[in-house]
Amino acid sequence: MCGIVGYVGVNQAAPILLEGLSKLEYRGYDSAGIAVREGKEDPVVVKAKGRLRVLADKTDNGKAVHGTCGIGHTRWATHGAPSESNAHPHVSNDRSVTAVHNGIFENYQEIRDKLLRNGYTFYSQTDTEAAVNLIDYYYKKYKMGPIDAIAKTMVRVRGSYALAVMFRDYPGEIYIARKDAPLIVGAGTDGNYIASDVPAILQHTRTVYYPDNLMMGRITADTIEFYDLNGDLVKLDPVEIQWDASAAEKGGYEHFMMKEIHEQPRAVADTIRSYLKGDPDKEDALLSVDLGKIGITDEMLKGLKEICIVGCGSAYHVGVTNQYVFEDLVKIPVRVELASEYRYRKPVLDPETLVIIISQSGETADSLAALRISKEHGLKTLAIVNVVGSSIAREADYVLQTYAGPEIAVATTKAYSTQLIGCYLLAIGFAVSRGTMQAHEESELLHELLTIPAKIQKILEDKERIQWFAAKFANAHDVFFIGRGIDYGICLEGSLKMKEISYIHSEAYAAGELKHGTISLIEDGTLVIGVLTQSELYEKTLSNLVEVKSRGAYLMGLTMSGNFDIEDTVNFAVFVPKTDEHFANSLAVIPLQLLGYYIAVSKGLDVDKPRNLAKSVTVE
Numbered sequence: 317m318c319g320i321v322g323y324v325g326v327n328q329a330a331p332i333l334l335e336g337l338s339k340l341e342y343r344g345y346d347s348a349g350i351a352v353r354e355g356k357e358d359p360v361v362v363k364a365k366g367r368l369r370v371l372a373d374k375t376d377n378g379k380a381v382h383g384t385c386g387i388g389h390t391r392w393a394t395h396g397a398p399s400e401s402n403a404h405p406h407v408s409n410d411r412s413v414t415a416v417h418n419g420i421f422e423n424y425q426e427i428r429d430k431l432l433r434n435g436y437t438f439y440s441q442t443d444t445e446a447a448v449n450l451i452d453y454y455y456k457k458y459k460m461g462p463i464d465a466i467a468k469t470m471v472r473v474r475g476s477y478a479l480a481v482m483f484r485d486y487p488g489e490i491y492i493a494r495k496d497a498p499l500i501v502g503a504g505t506d507g508n509y510i511a512s513d514v515p516a517i518l519q520h521t522r523t524v525y526y527p528d529n530l531m532m533g534r535i536t537a538d539t540i541e542f543y544d545l546n547g548d549l550v551k552l553d554p555v556e557i558q559w560d561a562s563a564a565e566k567g568g569y570e571h572f573m574m575k576e577i578h579e580q581p582r583a584v585a586d587t588i589r590s591y592l593k594g595d596p597d598k599e600d601a602l603l604s605v606d607l608g609k610i611g612i613t614d615e616m617l618k619g620l621k622e623i624c625i626v627g628c629g630s631a632y633h634v635g636v637t638n639q640y641v642f643e644d645l646v647k648i649p650v651r652v653e654l655a656s657e658y659r660y661r662k663p664v665l666d667p668e669t670l671v672i673i674i675s676q677s678g679e680t681a682d683s684l685a686a687l688r689i690s691k692e693h694g695l696k697t698l699a700i701v702n703v704v705g706s707s708i709a710r711e712a713d714y715v716l717q718t719y720a721g722p723e724i725a726v727a728t729t730k731a732y733s734t735q736l737i738g739c740y741l742l743a744i745g746f747a748v749s750r751g752t753m754q755a756h757e758e759s760e761l762l763h764e765l766l767t768i769p770a771k772i773q774k775i776l777e778d779k780e781r782i783q784w785f786a787a788k789f790a791n792a793h794d795v796f797f798i799g800r801g802i803d804y805g806i807c808l809e810g811s812l813k814m815k816e817i818s819y820i821h822s823e824a825y826a827a828g829e830l831k832h833g834t835i836s837l838i839e840d841g842t843l844v845i846g847v848l849t850q851s852e853l854y855e856k857t858l859s860n861l862v863e864v865k866s867r868g869a870y871l872m873g874l875t876m877s878g879n880f881d882i883e884d885t886v887n888f889a890v891f892v893p894k895t896d897e898h899f900a901n902s903l904a905v906i907p908l909q910l911l912g913y914y915i916a917v918s919k920g921l922d923v924d925k926p927r928n929l930a931k932s933v934t935v936e
């Protein structure tokens with residue numbers, strides 16, 4: 317999704333904007349632009365379709381555009397095709413107002429019509445240009461200051477937005493406004509920054525403000541002010557970001573995705589250790605889950621009737637796996653919902669339901685809407701999020717933070733792995749609190765959980781085997797993933813990793829469903845990947861593999877060490893270390909992440925920025 321960067325200070329703005337935008341490339345975009353001004357001069361606007369490189373070449377890496385105050389944008393087209401005229405920044409008719417925008421103004425057509433009636437004209441098809449002119453309209457008609465003109469616009473528009481605006485009459489000032497789209501302000505020593513995500517400014521400052529929904533701001537080289545919709549000043553406290561700048565660099569890896577795959581042992585360990593009571597380094601320590609850290613009490617859990625897990629993409633897959641884990645350990649009904657469906661479906665839920673929203677970014681539009689709807693219905697909400705200060709983290713009743721650190725590659729790996737851990741910890745903690753698990757069993761499970769990072773490391777050390785196998789199947793047209801129970805959850809994620817970065821059609825099937833249609837797609841040489849980590853279901857899925865083999869499929873089997881007889885059936889076997897079967901996903905997903913990665917690399921594809929995809933989906 318679109319990215320925003322802004323800077324006002326003592327340095328030249330354009331190189332800072334371009335470098336900041338490059339840190340947001342992972343969000344996905346199709347065009348880019350900057351507007352930079354020196355003192356009272358009008359902003360110089362430069363835009364380019366395509367990669368940021370084109371804009372950098374056009375401006376000599378920003379050196380050709382002079383000025384110490386500016387805003388920049390990478391666009392992911394919603395209204396109007398990717399083109400230079402639709403790219404941001406957009407300017408009002410007489411260039412009094414210049415702005416960049418993330419999100420969607422839903423009633424932009426109505427606003428355009430109103431402005432057309434008032435003599436305005438339009439050069440682009442974007443909703444943003446309508447909003448920029450609306451600000452200009454109020455600014456002039458009512459002779460308002462920037463804050464009041466923006467506030468009046470905010471009341472008139474519908475939709476979601478993060479806006480950064482410059483007014484010709486107010487040199488050295490950037491104004492911001494946000495509703496349901498992320499925007500942060502960074503306080504630096506040589507000027508101040510704005511951005512739609514932390515990595516864009518991490519190199520300059522770690523002191524960050526998170527304006528609330530429907531808040532505005534005025535940023536100059538040495539002041540940062542926030543305002544509410546009435547135009548009254550509001551005081552915000554800054555947050556110190558713990559992530560360091562190197563966390564958003566590739567650190568010697570060819571791609572962010574590979575770096576992030578290798579960060580999983582660390583990310584998983586940090587997340588487990590953050591929620592433990594007892595000494596995790598002592599073999600005989602009695603360990604328990606620290607639910608108090610999240611604010612959850614035994615009393616609240618006692619009355620719970622149901623759990624509803626909601627997410628999008630991989631976060632939803634975490635929910636699918638953990639439906640099995642929660643039901644088995646906590647003995648409570650669990651349903652898993654796609655946020656985009658849940659928000660419009662009027663789900664009938666017991667008032668004593670806990671809604672668990674899973675989101676890496678904490679800004680996914682559908683997940684945020686699902687959270688808000690749940691709260692409106694009086695349900696308790698718990699968010700598993702990676703980004704502190706994100707909208708979902710701020711609005712949920714309870715928050716379990718994952719410690720993946722910044723995730724840059726579009727295809728999630730380490731955030732997904734930490735979300736799994738978050739769910740396991742909750743399931744174990746809930747089970748003890750509700751009396752379906754004894755304290756000693758909890759401790760044993762937690763000791764086992766602490767072995768997961770080293771086991772992931774072991775799988776990573778053997779990655780060349782997967783690389784070899786990937787080379788054989790780089791030209792595959794279709795791949796099927798089959799498994800049952802938790803293994804089905806693993807299949808969903810393995811299949812998504814495959815299709816999103818290698819562009820190979822793939823599907824995940826609950827193995828028992830194959831016979832109801834999909835088996836007719838199996839031809840000579842079709843790759844079928846069976847996931848068999850659950851001992852109770854092992855033979856069932858094995859039979860399904862035999863069925864597809866007899867129709868010509870080429871089989872890869874993924875199972876736990878010890879199940880060596882799988883080699884009698886499959887053409888290529890991958891073994892992951894043994895662990896408690898509830899945690900199998902955490903290990904089995906690693907070879908599947910590697911498989912998707914290596915196939916994409918061998919096809920020469922842009923692994924970190926797959927076509928048409930965005931890291932953070934902040935529009936519906």
Ligand code: G6P
Binds near residue numbers: 628630676930
């Ligand atoms: C996008 C990303 C996925 C992610 C999904 C949900 O589609 O590419 O990797 O799983 O959004 O994002 P969230 O930030 O809510 O976890």
